[in-house]
Each structure stands twice: as C-alpha cells, then as structure tokens.
Ligand code: ADP
C-alpha cells in the first residue's frame with residue numbers, strides 16, 4: 001500500500017547557515033561533518049583571500065582574483081557576498097539552488113553579513129550560530145591557528161566582537177567545546193524534519 005501522505009509531502013530540503021566569529025572552529029566542524037556525513041552538501045565559496053598552507057582551490061574555496069569576483073557580482077552569480085577583514089567572500093547561487101531543488105540538505109558556512117542577506121532572500125533557511133566557550137578561548141584558537149599575522153588577527157578579533165553581539169539574530173546557538181558534539185548537534189538540526 002502506498003503511503004497516502006507521500007504524494008503531497010514535499011521533498012525534504014533544508015538550507016542551513018552556519019556562522020560565528022573567526023577562529024571559533026567553523027571550518028573544523030564542517031570538515032568533520034563532511035567526513036561523518038557526506039550526504040550534507042557544503043557550498044564551496046569564492047574568495048579573493050590567498051590560500052593558506054594546505055588549502056586547495058575548489059576544496060575549501062574557489063580562489064579568485066578581484067576582477068573575477070567583480071564579474072561574478074556583476075553577473076548576479078552570487079547568492080550573497082561580503083567583505084570580511086580585507087577580503088571578499090561569496091556563495092555561488094546556481095549550485096545551491098540546484099541542490100535544494102533536488103532535495104539535498106545544503107550547508108553554508110558564511111559570515112554575519114552574508115547570513116543576513118540569506119535571511120532576506122531565503123527566509124526558510126535555518127540559522128545556526130557557533131559560539132566559543134569563552135572570549136579567551138576564541139583568542140587562543142585564532143592565535144594558535146598560526147595562519148594570520150598579528151595585524152590580521154587583531155582585525156578578525158574586532159569583527160568577532162560585532163559578530164558575538166549578533167548571536168540573538170540566529171535561530172539557535174551551539175557552543176564549540178567539542179568538535180564531535182557540535183557536529184552531532186548540527187547534523188541533528190540539518191536532518192530534522194521541517195516544522
Ligand atoms: P574558523 O573556521 O571558525 O575560523 P577554524 O576551524 O579554523 O575556525 O579553527 C580555529 C582553530 O581552533 C584551529 O586551530 C582549530 O584546530 C581549533 N579548534 C576548532 N575547534 C576546536 C575545539 N572544539 N577545541 C579546541 N580547538 C578547536
């Protein structure tokens with residue numbers, strides 16, 4: 001017997017936005033999530049930032065020039081974009097829309113300004129804020145990563161104060177004490193039936 005409700009039920013689809021201050025552990029959590037659940041599709045952003053050691057074009061980001069970024073903006077190819085601590089970052093519109101149309105859960109790891117744009121253009125998205133256990137721990141992580149100069153770290157910490165103050169704009173907060181726990185909690189949110 002076919003399930004009588006199945007015809008009218010929309011395909012499961014959920015757009016989740018993960019945001020939080022630089023150094024809180026967003027990339028670490030997302031990388032772990034991709035390993036344990038490859039069914040969640042992570043959007044690969046474009047950025048004008050230079051790759052860090054170990055970063056590969058097309059994996060963590062599509063690394064582009066300023067001119068290429070200008071062109072993507074002019075052609076309307078970005079779902080959202082923002083300037084962050086001296087570089088530009090944006091989400092490619094088409095792959096996100098295609099995955100959502102196919103019912104695939106989509107995860108965007110973007111900054112506060114981008115999250116606000118997505119809230120406007122796609123109000124059905126779930127917004128998750130990743131918070132540090134404390135300010136001191138955030139400073140420790142950002143400094144300990146060892147990928148940025150003192151000046152860039154300072155700039156990112158200035159932005160972090162603004163981002164932390166915006167926590168209440170989000171639907172829910174996860175505190176990144178343990179990467180594994182946060183990942184489980186995030187996965188539960190991503191795959192939860194939509195209410
Ligand atoms: P973001 O992507 O938010 O800027 P990263 O994922 O690069 O942050 O993490 C910043 C640093 O913090 C990295 O050195 C990472 O290994 C470390 N880190 C991430 N999550 C945790 C955690 N739960 N406990 C301790 N260190 C963490």
Ligand code: 5GP
Nearest residue numbers: 045046081082084089090091109110111114
């Ligand atoms: P990082 O340089 O540390 O990789 O990223 C810096 C900030 O840019 C982080 O807060 C990250 O979430 C954000 N970011 C990454 N990709 C995008 C994007 O496509 N759009 C926006 N708005 N922010 C992004």
